[in-house]
Amino acid sequence: MKRRWIVGLTWLTVLSIALVGCTGVNTGAPENEGSADENQVLDMTIPAEPPTLDHSVTTDAVSFDFILNNVMDGLYRLNKDNKPEPAIASGIDITEDKSTYTFSLREANWSDGEPVTAHDFEYAWKRALDPETKAEYAFILYPIKNAEAYNSGEVSADQVGVRAIDEKTLQVELEAPTPYFLSLTTFATYFPLREDIVDKYGNEYATGADKMVYNGPFEVGEWKHEQSLTLKKNQSYWDRNTVKLETVNMNIVKDTSTGVNLYTAGEVDVASLDSALADAFKKSPEYLPITLAETQYIQFNTNNEFLSNAKIRKAISYAVDRESITKLLQDGSEPAYSFVPPSIFTSDNQIFREIAPDGHQYNPQEAQRLLEEGMEELGFTSKPRLTLLSFDDHRRQVAVAIQEQLKNTLDLDINIDPQPLRQKRDREAQRDFELSFISWRADYNDPQTYLDMWVTGGPFNRADWSNKEYDKLINDSVRNPDNEERTRNYVEAEKILLEGSPVAPVFYTGKIFLQKQYVKGIYRHPVGAELTLKWAYMDGKE
Template identity: 50%
Template sequence: MRRKLYLSLTSLVVASLALSACGGVQDDTAGKKKQIFNMVDVSEPPQLNSAKTSDASSLYLLNNVMEGLYRMDKNNEPIPAIANDVKISGDKKTYTFTLRDAKWSDGKPVTAKDFEFAWKTALDPKTKAEYSNILYPIKGAEAFNMSKGKESDVGVKAIDDKTLKVELKNPVPYFLNLTTFGTFKPIRQDIYEKYGSKYATEPDKMVYNGPFVMSEWKHEKSYDLKKNDSYWDKKNVKLAGVHTDIVKDQNTAQNLYQTGKTDFTSLSQEFVDKWKGKPEVMPFKEATTFYLQFNTKNKFFKNAKIRKAISMAVDRKTMTDKIEKNGSKPAGALVPPNIKATEDQMFREMTKEYVSYDKKEAKKLLKEGMKEEGIKKIPSIELLGYDSSNGKKDQEYLKEQLNDVLGIDVDLRPMPFSQKLDLENKGKFQITFAGWGADYNDPMTFLDMWITGNSFNRGKWSNKEFDKLIKKSQANPDFKQRIEDLKKAEAVMMDEAPIAPLYYRSRLYLKKPYVKGLVTHPFGADFTFKWMSIEEK
């Protein structure tokens, strides 16, 4: 999943059309402008269909307008949400959830069937959901998704309106953690079928069961959230709403913050020194790795030595210290340092960093790889990238490095996130600058996406040994051996170099002193607004 930035401009505007679609949501804090949180994002979500979405903006929004069985609390631990209780079998393979009394934004009850429908919709091969594999721990889920099994054999069943039974293939130590993730949110079948392909593309084409509803969406400009008066825990929601503007230029964002027109913004590289040491700076330590992903079906990049050469040609420390300047650290592997292997040890502590800056070796490997492929002249290459200010700086640095070290001419192609994602999904790229943030606290969230055929493996890399190790780890009840196999899998991947890891990302934000209770998450969705409030300015 990929994470981004946030900020905004003005007070909340409520669209009457959206309100009627959400069932007449009332704002019991109406008129209290101090309870409007203003922020910005660099790109809008493609859509809010939890069965299909995969990007950071959509997932953060779903976390605030929808409610799963569990949600992450202020300490990043899963707590009951729509689930009021859960009973776990002795073999830890059957979870029986009892749902609390909760309503959708149109007043209809949230039922166990809404969860069963949502999960099976994400698994339906016709949905082509990129995140279908996150449901694979459920018995029969993978077979159904791969058109090798029946929907009726999937181990999720609404026993009655208030009881959901989930059967797993094998014990999964982080399953309750998984239920907080966007793909596990409920979907109302009648609403989904009413709007078809238009479902969740506009505020009035979905219903909500979370702390907020989306009340207005001006595409590529702004969107608004409004407190959901039908939410089961509305008494603990203090904000009246959230307004987000799409602002790609960080100079503009900084100006809005300094002039008091926004409450919260990312602190971009060029302003770090100015704000250094000031109390409004808020660090966000996330579990995210940024990297270059190679299209291994391309003649040039199908060669592992060429891919390694490009990886070794990047001076990561200069990139983090001089370009990022936000606490990000050079990455020599895929899984970031704050992902656990066991309760008391991090995965990175049990293995090593595999990649480092080495100009001499990079030139040697490029020469050897080109000889193996019969390529006599270094081709120019295209690099897909982000059109945000920070993204452009990173990409300019990468272009400079590859040209200086290897003599490769790089054509930068910055573009809106949705357009970039579409090209990646279609395999229409040579190299793409991308990142992945943890969906849950386990190395598997970074590793299983690279198995053959996975929808996130957009460069089409394939390795039988890697696939075997991941498949074994997914089913291994011996958690100690499982971690050993995951270490081996990452080592195989780093040796083949389908990606060039660049940095383990941290972020800095500016937050007004009167903004209280904003919760950040290193795993899954970035932010929770449920417990926020705005004090007197």
Template identity: 35%
Template sequence: MKNKKWLAFIFLTIFALVLSGCNFNSPDKEKDSSEKEEGTKEGVAVKSEQVLRLSASAEIPTMDSTKAHDGVAFNVLNNTNEGLYRQNENNESILALAEKHDESDDETVHTFTLKKTNWSNGDPVTAADFEYAWKRVMREAAPYNYMIATAGIKNAEAIMNEEMDADELGIKATGDLTLEVTLESPNPLFKTLLAFPTFLPQNQKFVEGLGDQYALEADKVLANGPFKLVSWTHEQGWTLEKNEDYWDADNVKLDKVEVVVVKEPSTGANLYETGKIDRTVLTSALVAQYADHEDFEIEKESDIIFLRFNHNHPVLGNPEIRRAINMAVDRDGLTEVILQDGSSPLYGVVAKGYYFSPDQKDYRDLNGDINKGTPEEAKALWEKTLAEIGEKEVTVSINIADSESHKKVAEYLQAQLEDNLPGFKLEIKAVPFAQRLEIEKAITYDISLSSWGPDYSDPMTYLDMWLKGGSANRMGYDNPKLNNLVAQAYVETDPSKRFEMLLGIEKILLVEDAAIAPLYQEGTAILKRRTIKNLVKHPSGAEFDYKWASIEE
């Protein structure tokens, strides 16, 4: 027995020295309280710090779930809060805060029984919190209020059209833990949509007590999900800690998630190399350098990058001008030479590989490549249309986020458009991500380099954002034919007929109007530690779920 103990001591000593040599922990830093002992197959205790260190491309624009409309905010909200449903590891909507979900025979009245849970300040989470939050979304004309209408909740559309008051939304708390939601008609997407952050609850007393200071700092938000936001240094980063009062805390393995804002991928790579973050996104300039790295991966995305046009602009308001711009960009060169990250050319608004017809044909294959042309065709259309509108030269600016990748894309577009379209001049205006969104909402831009990630698993998530006055429209676009076809598709229950309508919506947007210029479907080149297990990445809605993640040495 003595010899075995001595051998074990030598083994552990050597193991500790190896870890120290790899610089996993600074020698002058005390061990974090979140370190835990886990047994290996050989029965030897190994210390594994349950801290996940990530990067984000931008600051959190808001922590108010009624106002959030971007991926950064959705990620944090999805991990610090929880609604009636949430997405599981297989991207399916499953019951979360709701213990039970009952439907009426005609599937229009849905009754939810909630679990007994608390907010991070100790207040109980009640059905009234859902009623308050959803009505607040409608009352304040929040960016994602159309999601309430997309879910088919009674009176939502009338409220959006200012024909009814927000208090008339079809939701009411019938008890402390009982919530009743009434739909206009049966909606097959209802459960899927409920996992989206817009449908999260809010504590009315807490929100209204803080007034316009609500959700501006870490101590001005509440959590009822797997993690709590415990620190938030604006433009630098934030920290989440495990919420021990979460109803499913036993299945949450991470103790902490530390996120730093990294706008320059080269900085991210350096942080990864020095062990300060565990996952980082690489741009084309870094792909060649790290392509043979053992942690290198390519992830295919459902997000799209495209150009918005200000439809009120005297020149860009012309659909043939927009079509010429569409045709003038070599997307193969953009994705293969400039990006080199697994992104692929896109000539439609609906991404490829995620959305299929009832007979399992890809939406993108069915509608094909729209507005694809040669530089010569683009030039001819451009010159013809310029002559018709009496212009010889056009100078416009492009609104972009101040990230390295967007700057490279903008510079490529500038070269392509100025070379292929005589008399065209493009000025690049880079601003912080949140400011780019505000400029878009105000439609005070000429062209804006935009991104869109699907909110839920259906082509409509790319298509109904172009409705007149919709919060995601952000370019003054309006076609009554598109508006009407979207409305018809909302209520069509025959899957085949509905899918034909969805194909038709894109044709109106791009074939008839060339309303936007799709550029590429994102791919992501990353470095990710092999020690990260079960970090769930969703193709729609909030991108990441930390709930099931762990660190295993």
């Protein structure tokens, strides 16, 4: 019989080692300081309309970061120190070989009063893995036994290693020990779902406030598409006494200057700030910079004849002056010379960037040489005009800077095509782009969350790049219990990625917010979902 060890609510020792040292931002005093206002209403801006709140299929940051993390609870959620703490889980039993996790669930209800059960987790995870669902984030469930095989259509759902033993007991069998597994359970794809509600609304599920149920601190009270969302305190939430905010009004504001105008007019309490207005607020106590584990980069469509050549892709990367771009942004962003950001730790508790060499530098002469060699290899005698798919928010200025740099250094003509988030995401998924300026934020703190994107046929490998040696390094590392070997594999894999250049890293993201001083207890996490409002409250708002 396998020896087991039991843990209850205070269990925090078997966590991903990689979470150590990653600091979040508490924007305001702890919630037990000061006296909270009687009227607990927070007004804020969000940058886009969430395409859907169906956490089995959604992939956009607005849904994940701003809404789902605040209206849903998984088995665990990130706490104020960015470590997973029990949420719906009340205890856990882990086998000595760390291959099987048995979660005990607390007494918790959905917003309609129905109990949250182990079946809700089993159903949600298997739904995301079902090939018919076509969930792009299904891969994040692959540490579970037979999850990948089921998602690939090789086995049936009943062979997946997740099972509701009874209403309050969930057993999860892994393919192999996964040191960051509890961190994964804080991610939206691991949240539970009510099968009866999904069946009731079908394709309309989670497209409106009244077409889903919630088990988190808040529920969506009103959703005016392309205008606003209102979150209301979930009176059925198991930890509702901790939640002080009664209402959160989220105004959809795509233009930063509009959000700042709302902020200065006193119509919102929290708003995003960009470089154009940063200097005007830098000395204000309401000026709040944060750093995220997020890389902004150019993605190349390797199916394009001109961009099929690695030397040409690398030439474009070497022509980008990253330092001048971050100076333009003035938001705390840092130049990115490699793909994995400096806030990511390895499973043996090393800062990945300190042991992995930087790759792409600004080198105009080398860029010109590589472009000439690449064109000669392809037989190109002239340079085609290329189009750069871009965000339609403040990052358009980065696209313009890249456009100018590629013209000045390589005499490449680049058209900029800014698109709303939904259309941009769809275009990328359909490979309807040549160059795309894109971002990737860590789902959990481990190099894998960046490097497994680029395996052959991966759902987010929209560059359609392929390298067999790279695939082997990543696949060998995913479930490798030898942390040192795993780290070496990831270092080597990133070198191959940068040599093959399906991407050109540009900068690691910084963000600036304006936040009234009476707003307390908002937490912003560098990995996973960005925003937690569970502990937020208002103290002194007129």
